[in-house]
Amino acid sequence: MATPVSPVIEFRDVARVYGSGAAEVRALDGVSLTVEKGEFVAVMGPSGSGKSTAMNIMGCLDRPSSGHYLFDGVEVGGLTRDQRALLRRHYLGFIFQGYNLLARTTALQNVELPLIYKGLGRAERKAAALAALDKVGLADRAHHDPSQLSGGQQQRVAIARALATGPQVVLADEPTGNLDTRRSVEIMDLLQALNRKDGLTIVMVTHEEDMAEYASRLIWMVDGQIQSDRRITGAG
Amino acid sequence: MLWETFKLALQAILRNPMRSFLTVLGVVIGVAAVIAMVTIGKGSTAQVTADVERMGANLMILSPGQMRFGPNSGGGSERAFALADVDRIIDQVASVETAAPSGSASQVAVFGNTNYRTRVTGTDSRYLVASDWPVAAGRAFTAAEESAGKTVCILGETVRRELFGQTDPVGEKIRLGAMSCTVVGLLAPKGASSFGTDQDDVVLMPFRAYGRRIAGSMDVPMIYIAVRDGVSMERATNDITALMREVRRIGPGEEDDFSLRDMEQVASMLNSVNAVLTGLLSAVAAVSLLVGGIGIMNIMLVSVTERTREIGIRMAVGAQAGQVLLQFLVEAIVLSALGGVLGVALGLGLAAVGAQVLNVPFTPDAGTIALAFAFSALVGVVFGYFPARRAARLDPIEALRH
Ligand SMILES: Nc1ncnc2c1ncn2[C@@H]1O[C@H](COP(=O)(O)OP(=O)(O)OP(=O)(O)O)[C@@H](O)[C@H]1O
Ligand SMILES: [Mg+2]
Numbered sequence: 001m002a003t004p005v006s007p008v009i010e011f012r013d014v015a016r017v018y019g020s021g022a023a024e025v026r027a028l029d030g031v032s033l034t035v036e037k038g039e040f041v042a043v044m045g046p047s048g049s050g051k052s053t054a055m056n057i058m059g060c061l062d063r064p065s066s067g068h069y070l071f072d073g074v075e076v077g078g079l080t081r082d083q084r085a086l087l088r089r090h091y092l093g094f095i096f097q098g099y100n101l102l103a104r105t106t107a108l109q110n111v112e113l114p115l116i117y118k119g120l121g122r123a124e125r126k127a128a129a130l131a132a133l134d135k136v137g138l139a140d141r142a143h144h145d146p147s148q149l150s151g152g153q154q155q156r157v158a159i160a161r162a163l164a165t166g167p168q169v170v171l172a173d174e175p176t177g178n179l180d181t182r183r184s185v186e187i188m189d190l191l192q193a194l195n196r197k198d199g200l201t202i203v204m205v206t207h208e209e210d211m212a213e214y215a216s217r218l219i220w221m222v223d224g225q226i227q228s229d230r231r232i233t234g235a236g
Numbered sequence: 237m238l239w240e241t242f243k244l245a246l247q248a249i250l251r252n253p254m255r256s257f258l259t260v261l262g263v264v265i266g267v268a269a270v271i272a273m274v275t276i277g278k279g280s281t282a283q284v285t286a287d288v289e290r291m292g293a294n295l296m297i298l299s300p301g302q303m304r305f306g307p308n309s310g311g312g313s314e315r316a317f318a319l320a321d322v323d324r325i326i327d328q329v330a331s332v333e334t335a336a337p338s339g340s341a342s343q344v345a346v347f348g349n350t351n352y353r354t355r356v357t358g359t360d361s362r363y364l365v366a367s368d369w370p371v372a373a374g375r376a377f378t379a380a381e382e383s384a385g386k387t388v389c390i391l392g393e394t395v396r397r398e399l400f401g402q403t404d405p406v407g408e409k410i411r412l413g414a415m416s417c418t419v420v421g422l423l424a425p426k427g428a429s430s431f432g433t434d435q436d437d438v439v440l441m442p443f444r445a446y447g448r449r450i451a452g453s454m455d456v457p458m459i460y461i462a463v464r465d466g467v468s469m470e471r472a473t474n475d476i477t478a479l480m481r482e483v484r485r486i487g488p489g490e491e492d493d494f495s496l497r498d499m500e501q502v503a504s505m506l507n508s509v510n511a512v513l514t515g516l517l518s519a520v521a522a523v524s525l526l527v528g529g530i531g532i533m534n535i536m537l538v539s540v541t542e543r544t545r546e547i548g549i550r551m552a553v554g555a556q557a558g559q560v561l562l563q564f565l566v567e568a569i570v571l572s573a574l575g576g577v578l579g580v581a582l583g584l585g586l587a588a589v590g591a592q593v594l595n596v597p598f599t600p601d602a603g604t605i606a607l608a609f610a611f612s613a614l615v616g617v618v619f620g621y622f623p624a625r626r627a628a629r630l631d632p633i634e635a636l637r638h
């Protein structure tokens with residue numbers, strides 16, 4: 001399978017087309033890129049430029065209409081739905097703009113959710129979930145429901161959930177989109193620390209320049225294509 | 237994983253207890269109906285069997301006419317038997333142990349200033365032998381009393397209690413209509429019959445006395461026959477039928493104008509009536525289960541829609557289609573199985589009350605309970621599958637956007 005030097009994410013001329021005929025939308029239009037292990041990539045661009053579409057494909061939630069997507073050297077286009085679910089389960093973590101925590105379910109149980117599907121035993125699961133909550137500084141909120149947590153705290157629970165399984169890549173689509181500047185900075189500090197200390201690979205979509213500066217690389221998209229792709233010196 | 241799924245299902249169900257309860261009401265009613273009907277049905281079948289055993293499996297009833305059921309169905313048009321027929325059967329049929337005439341009428345019995353309406357049966361002491369019914373106190377009729385048609389009587393337990401209470405009736409005189417008769421004995425208590433009638437609600441008197449003073453004729457409406465031990469009922473039936481055809485001058489090829497039934501036949505007739513009733517009510521129960529199943533399907537579809545985002549989250553973190561399907565299927569099964577549990581409890585309660593009222597034994601049956609429970613779970617599988625499949629087929633991206 002993958003050699004240590006192979007990129008964890010590789011797009012080869014990926015297109016994603018919605019609809020057909022006059023209603024056809026080319027959400028992605030010939031995108032090629034690679035993301036190496038340990039990178040922190042920020043993706044920016046105007047609304048409708050295809051950022052989320054690209055993230056969905058990276059996250060194996062969607063497949064390219066044409067072109068190739070290789071995750072850690074594996075051609076995702078040839079995988080079944082269930083095989084892609086397994087990729088997500090073992091190698092991918094998601095952070096969403098709207099947190100997407102289960103309501104009326106404690107922080108701990110939310111973080112345990114992916115571990116259940118991973119097949120961990122009860123005690124093991126709890127330990128891993130608590131460790132992940134500890135990492136995001138919420139060990140003392142383990143038994144709180146999302147409704148009892150602030151937006152920033154909820155997003156940190158979501159990050160803990162994404163981290164709990166020890167994924168290769170964490171994909172974050174506008175993780176600070178619902179947060180004020182102070183909370184956003186806290187979240188970005190956290191993500192940056194995870195990237196720098198633990199070598200976690202992160203791909204993050206954002207609309208805010210300030211947040212993008214935490215990354216080590218910035219990709220700018222327009223109309224389903226990459227307009228620029230450059231290294232930046234991470235802030236913080 | 238399965239245990240997690242089960243716990244999750246229980247949580248989801250208990251999150252909306254009222255809604256869950258209303259959803260499973262159809263299943264509860266269906267299962268309760270099945271359990272109650274089958275339990276009572278089994279109880280009365282057991283009762284019939286016990287009656288047959290108590291009355292003696294070797295007992296036969298000879299009555300005039302065809303295709304009638306029950307001892308009191310002899311109409312005016314049918315040729316009754318004569319007392320001489322009873323003697324002929326005893327003397328000429330080797331397979332017969334004994335036989336006794338029987339005729340009954342409703343009468344008011346009076347003792348002192350107590351009145352009680354009961355059934356007076358004219359017969360003789362061979363009847364007590366044939367039906368294996370011992371005299372508990374006093375004595376049976378003497379041969380002299382029987383041939384002379386003396387007005388003496390033997391009381392059933394119910395009549396004794398109603399008329400005499402604490403006093404000893406043996407030797408006392410009671411009035412039956414216009415005649416007065418002396419109590420010579422008491423019958424052992426027998427309890428209710430399969431027909432639900434109280435067998436102890438009876439006064440026995442010699443047939444000749446009954447014929448002369450109550451029926452106004454010596455026609456014998458019915459003959460009880462006890463078959464000798466070790467003789468097959470079939471042989472006895474053939475022997476008795478041959479004799480009666482001869483006595484009643486029925487030509488070859490002509491139909492019998494009498495019928496002969498053994499208690500097994502009576503029991504199987506009763507039991508088949510029972511089975512038809514049980515079947516009918518089970519059909520009603522099945523419809524109720526069907527309606528209950530549709531209710532479960534409906535609420536599961538609502539649940540899938542309400543929890544679309546949850547499904548999306550689960551898929552994003554790695555749940556496979558089969559796992560989502562299982563989650564909702566298990567939820568539907570747990571829901572309807574809970575309905576099954578409630579239904580079993582309710583059904584047993586109803587059966588216990590029903591058994592009391594109908595005077596049959598309460599015999600809950602583990603097999604029936606297990607079957608009803610399994611059936612309710614099956615309802616969950618069948619009606620939960622479609623909503624669960626809908627959940628499993630959701631597109632995770634769409635679901636997350638919900
Ligand atoms: N399911 C869909 N069906 C049809 N068109 C779609 C669908 N999803 C996305 N699109 C279209 O694809 C294009 C790219 O959408 P996408 O969500 O990737 O944009 P984005 O860059 O994430 O925008 P934003 O910054 O607003 O989130 C848009 O024109 C959008 O309308
Ligand atoms: Mg987007």
